[in-house]
Amino acid sequence: MxxxxxxxxxxxxxxxxxxxxxxxxxxxxxxLAEDAEGIGFGKVCVQATADNQVVDSE
Structure with a gap:
């Protein structure tokens, strides 16, 4: 190896x-990430449209 x-x-x-x-x-x-592209590791997120979803804050 x-x-x-x-x-x-x-x-x-x-x-x-x-x-x-x-x-x-x-x-x-x-x-869960609301966006299809996801969120980078360690990035700040905010609540999205549903209670269990987030989007990146940028």
Whole structure:
């Protein structure tokens, strides 16, 4: 099997988009994307036309 990753960064990023920044307990809510193209990982969303749907805020 070929090597998947052969180089590694000496330091990691302080944070990445969509990362939970604290270890405090929190509720994570799952919703359906109203748009056909979907929503990028970690992007801000707002409520769409239905209670269980969201759209990106851009």
């Amino acid at each position: 070929p090597a998947i990753q052969t180089t590694y960064s000496a330091t990691h990023a302080r944070w990445v988009e969509g990362m939970v920044l604290t270890m405090e307990p929190s509720d994570i809510v799952t919703r």
